[in-house]
Amino acid sequence: MISVVILGAGNVGTHLFKGFNKASEVSVIQWYNRSLSTIQSYQNLVDITDDLKALKDADVYIIAVSDDIISGLSSKLPFKNRLVVHTSGSASVYDLDMKHKRGVLYPLQSFSKDAEMDFANVPICYETINKDCYPILKKLSASLGSPTKRINSDQRRVLHLAAVFVNNFTNQLYRIGHEITESEGAEFDLLKPLILETAKKVQDISPFRAQTGPAKRNDKKTIKTHLKQLESPHHKAIYELLTDAIKHTHGRKKL
């Protein structure tokens, strides 16, 4: 049984609490948050506290707070030589105070506070600078029922960066699709099956092979028509840049 203390009650902290609380090999023995009221409703499930001095002995301390306050919080922990991990995709493992055994548990998913999280769809990337801590981090990650992957800091950083492209930027393209269709009173809803299909396709084949459309075909007539249709200069600039990127990827254009 791995004993865990969770620090922080944002989206990630809350989902991790719920996930670990269900895991049979893990016992969440305490949940810390700066403001106790946020976690008050969980007090029948777990010991809650807002006092760092009251933290219990545990095998792993999981810091799930904003990147900016990881360092400060970790140095305030009133113990040393215990395993302390943060959950950030971008913060350095060295942001944690060097008095600790240090590591990272990075859940690679987009968390919404309200929606239930199925950890089977949340790869947990784990990392530590204390070699002997790999087994416990692997066991901890796997206890959620998640796919697990040992990575290094460089890999975590590129995964976090790539996640911005496939999540935030992709979502912005959906938003543009919404703007364009609404401008003519067409329904964005009609695009939803296509959005889902596009995401499903790359579960099985590479994005390179999955590509279709006017840019890949170098269909100049359609591209010209589309550019004429676009009224927003910002939409036009995105159309041009991504069309060029596709042409480049598919050997239609040198950069």
Added chain:
Amino acid sequence: MISVVILGAGNVGTHLFKGFNKASEVSVIQWYNRSLSTIQSYQNLVDITDDLKALKDADVYIIAVSDDIISGLSSKLPFKNRLVVHTSGSASVYDLDMKHKRGVLYPLQSFSKDAEMDFANVPICYETINKDCYPILKKLSASLGSPTKRINSDQRRVLHLAAVFVNNFTNQLYRIGHEITESEGAEFDLLKPLILETAKKVQDISPFRAQTGPAKRNDKKTIKTHLKQLESPHHKAIYELLTDAIKHTHGRKKL
């Protein structure tokens, strides 16, 4: 019972044949293709031909060929005053010869030749310049088990344009995610659940509400770190442009 002749045997033509062939209210009485060998294997299911003069009488002729040859093919049809539709998102309904009753059946989905197509996930947008043809086009579209939507030419054009954003451009962002992760030996596979979740999210909430990440938060430190990490000037340009677009959408920046 609606009798249909399909012309063309590319992705769309082939999937429409299979879809209509299963529909109980529709009878595909003939399938035309320039090259007979492509459809030879279907000859036990349907009358096949490569001879336009041999076309049978039907209620609807569906032209599923490249945009460039819609016009030529429609004018070669040896009859007039019958309902002829094309399936293109971008070609004008006026590309069809004026001797016909003219319309469009635009299936809004990305078709792969190999994969089975579930028409429940393919909205059919229909359009005609002969008002009295709306009912038969609606019935025909619905026979596939598809969501159906009567639209006009402007709406079809913006849907086709928006489809490029949410399908081709999104897929290119997946490709960039692939390039970035591979560059550090990280696994693209780890991003697949996030890709799917991002697409699922906007099935229920608007892309505006679904947005998260450094650009939306105007998290300058993370944005700066990401830009430093990106080695390709092309990736950097896309990062900057889409970050600006998100900031603009979420009131962080005037354009």
